[in-house]
Amino acid sequence: MAKKEKTSSLGRLMMRFKGQTLLIGLAVIGTIIQVALTVYLPVLIGRAIDSVVYPNGQQVIGTILLQMALVIGLNTIIQWINPLVFNRLIYQMVAKLREEVLYKLHHLPLSYLDRQSVGDLVSRVTTDSEQLTNGLLMIFNQFFVGVLTILLTIFSMGRLDGFMLLLVIGLTPLSLLIARFISKKSYRLFQDQTKARGLQTQHLEEAIGQQSLIQNFNAQSQMTQTFKTLNGAYSAATQGAIFYSSTINPATRFVNALIYALLAGFGGLRIMRGQFTVGQLTTFLNYATQYTKPFNDISSVFAELQSALACAERLFAILDEAVIKDDGTVTIETDAVKGAITFENVQFGYVPNRILMQNLTLSVPEGSKIGIVGPTGAGKSTMINLLMRFYDPNAGQILLDGIPTSHYSREAFRQQIGMVLQETWLKAATVHDNIAYGVPDASREDVIAAAKAANADFFIRQLPNGYDTFLEDAGSSLSQGQAQLLAIARVFLQEPKILILDEATSSIDTRTELLIQKAFEKLMKGRTSFVIAHRLSTIEDSDVILVMVDGDIVESGNHDELMALKGVYHQMQTAQEALA
Structure with missing residues (x-):
């Protein structure tokens, strides 16, 4: 990542704290009080030592010790409160960021999600956001406190002795240069680590x-x-990143120890010359420790910050993706939808330079049943993807009742379509909630009626809590056929105007399939239906059967017409009968 991009990511993170004025105000005030008390304590220690070492000072030692106790006590309370404020400030911000990323994922085009792995996206939302939180906590807990400590300590040291202050400041850049060199190297390694983890x-x-x-x-x-290889790469990247980041502290501590030794030597000479008291030297050495310690903390923060920024970059990369454009404004009156579908010169390819579908033209009358068959990769699912507006055509258009589907909002258009896929998805929820997924306010009576229509009621009542059984494993404890029955019941409840069935009964036994087919026949009445099937017997009664090869419709007609053609459909039917 370029330096400008790193700065941009950090700036974007800081901008996200806007609106949390109260917490930021408490954090700033708490930090100032904590640093002020920390810087004031060495002054009291120096006075206490002088009161013991030099004559006539013993009478004030009690007052000084009481002041020290009050400063230490108050500082302890402030140091307990500050992390609570920092944690609340940061966790609220990261929680909102995580929600925005997940929201964005729900609004990105499928073409983007197709290019990403599920594991990597999960890693970004969970692990990367967690590591970002840890990095920000270090910035607030150590960086800001450290910077303010350095500034106040410089001011206090300047009041004690200007020459020794110059000695401290003159050696400090060496520590910063070492930290900068190591942090640049570790940042690249932390980037490699996040990629390997994904x-x-x-x-x-x-x-x-x-x-x-x-x-x-x-x-x-x-x-x-394969896991050993990936794990080895992740381990190597992690070890490299941790090694380089861990060298910052020892290197800067060596420089700080050198500064401390030089100050002690020069301070001793000044005491012998009468230019310093023992207490003042003690105060100055404490200041030197306070001054150099933040550099150690800040250098550690820089190492952690590299990892945090690498994680933030991956999260912002999702947020920066272009969302699905939805300019449709035409409202849909559900009762007025007839269901006539028209494909006009549709051209499409998942990759721009590899066109799968060329000038597809098709008119589907309202209320008709359309069977779609063809070999694997013929474009059957692609046609459905275009109809559902999961993808938009490269050229041409698709119309619903004579109006281009692009004129409708995707949400309004998809509410008119019910879909059952071969691959069933259930969520971790009750059976009732899974059936009512598309109609969350459905009554129990409506859910039961839909389950009965889908022939799922019998097995549901055998579950421990019936319709209230919680599927903790998102339905994996059910058989594939039972899960598919729940998905079918979901469509019966929705009562869509357009029905899409993609091998919807592939995991169901023959007897149940016959019952489902009869139920589907009732549901299809008056509705436009698209049925993708490999078992040709399930679509023989279709009004029109489309035979697709290489993205084009090569044959169309009813069963008898296609059999008479003795073309592709006839060959597929004959082959299946031979295998029966």
């Missing part, structure tokens, strides 16, 4: 989520070896 998280997500497949292909050793 790759490792991605691999873990894949390995754990696909255990059955891995064991089926006996690929455990292969996955383990």
